[in-house]
Amino acid sequence: MKPLPLFLLFFLSLNFFAKEIHIARFEYKNEIYYGQINNDYIQALDSNIYKSLKPVGEKIPINKVKFLLPTKAQNVFAVGMNFASHLSSASNMPPPLFFKSPSSLILSEETIVLPKDSTNVHFEGELVLVIGKKAKNVSIKDAKDYIFGVTVGNDLTERNWQGSDLQWMRAKASDGFGPIGSTIALGVDYNNLLLTTKLNGKIVQQENTKYMIHKPSKVVSYLSQYFTLMPGDLIYMGTPGRTQSLSNKDIVSVEIEKVGKVTNRISTK
Numbered sequence: 609m610k611p612l613p614l615f616l617l618f619f620l621s622l623n624f625f626a627k628e629i630h631i632a633r634f635e636y637k638n639e640i641y642y643g644q645i646n647n648d649y650i651q652a653l654d655s656n657i658y659k660s661l662k663p664v665g666e667k668i669p670i671n672k673v674k675f676l677l678p679t680k681a682q683n684v685f686a687v688g689m690n691f692a693s694h695l696s697s698a699s700n701m702p703p704p705l706f707f708k709s710p711s712s713l714i715l716s717e718e719t720i721v722l723p724k725d726s727t728n729v730h731f732e733g734e735l736v737l738v739i740g741k742k743a744k745n746v747s748i749k750d751a752k753d754y755i756f757g758v759t760v761g762n763d764l765t766e767r768n769w770q771g772s773d774l775q776w777m778r779a780k781a782s783d784g785f786g787p788i789g790s791t792i793a794l795g796v797d798y799n800n801l802l803l804t805t806k807l808n809g810k811i812v813q814q815e816n817t818k819y820m821i822h823k824p825s826k827v828v829s830y831l832s833q834y835f836t837l838m839p840g841d842l843i844y845m846g847t848p849g850r851t852q853s854l855s856n857k858d859i860v861s862v863e864i865e866k867v868g869k870v871t872n873r874i875s876t877k
Contacts, residue, residue: 628866629794631657631757634673645670645791658740658756658839675790677713678759679738679840684708684786685831686734686763690821690846702830703822706776708763708844712786716870720764720784721877722854729785729854729874732763732847733805733813733862737824738792743837751825754837757794760864762787762805762872763844767853787860788842789868796866798824803848806861815848817864822846 630645631653642657643650649669654662688704689697697704714720722729740756764787769779798817805813827843854860854874861871 628796629661630791630868631661631678631794632791633676633678635676636668636673640676641665643668643673675715677715678788678790678792679842681710681713681840681842682838683835683841684710684713684781684844685835685842686780686844687822687827687846691815691819691848692821693815693819693849694847694851697821699821703827705827705831706780708786709777709781711783712781713842714784714787714872715790716787716872718784719873719875720787721875722784723766723782726766726769726782726876728767730765730767730851731805731807731812731854731860731862732765732851733803734761734763734847735798735801735803735817735820735845735864735867736761736788737798737828737843737845739828739837739841739843740839742839743828743832746829746832748825748829751828751832754828754832755798755824756839757792758796758798758864758867759792759842760789760803760862760868760870761842761844762860762862762870763847764854765851786844787862787870787872789870791868793867801867802865804863805849806863807852807854808859812852813847813849817845819848820845 642653649667651663651667652665654664689695736759738756743754764785766779801817856876858874863869
């Protein structure tokens with residue numbers, strides 16, 4: 609048998625030893641960058657991360673940067689009823705979808721000030737997809753090529769408004785109702801990750817993403833039949849298990865293995 613060409617051996621070796629990469633968007637010396645996190649420093653990257661993770665400039669100590677929202681999302685979509693342990697939908701039907709607002713996004717460690725008339729806001733720990741290139745009328749087979757990476761999110765929901773309002777805009781997209789991780793994870797199997805939500809240190813949700821009813825590729829494909837997805841757009845993928853109402857000074861944390869964590873304090877004042 610003929611030996612493999614050297615270039616093919618090199619390519620295979622890169623894939624064999626591939627590991628997770630974590631990308632962040634940050635501010636440093638009044639400039640905004642994307643960068644790759646490496647332990648206690650971050651390597652600045654070319655601004656178009658969706659085409660190339662090309663290092664540019666210096667390596668910067670992490671404690672010298674200010675983390676920003678991981679993308680400049682034009683659209684934030686979300687999937688409902690995607691785990692049987694929470695509320696299930698039929699796997700052979702289109703995924704139930706709704707909008708969140710980019711203005712609802714809030715970073716980890718920031719305090720979420722709830723609207724004064726909200727009385728029943730629940731946590732919903734979720735996997736969040738990050739779109740990497742323009743997608744329109746994409747097939748399920750090809751959809752994975754449009755997923756740049758994933759992050760972690762919390763789809764806060766005002767249950768009373770969800771039940772009373774004609775649309776879920778207020779219930780799902782009020783300011784601060786979209787906590788999101790500060791890093792994007794690349795190279796992870798997002799169909800097989802453990803998601804854990806803690807409320808004041810106690811585990812209140814824990815389930816593997818392999819139990820999602822509507823898989824990421826199906827969701828991306830379906831959305832692209834009606835909406836043009838753009839690089840940086842986000843898709844919250846649904847929550848598992850049970851949820852409960854949040855109170856003043858509660859601390860809610862959502863963590864996904866190999867991806868990251870988002871933690872926020874709740875304020876009703």
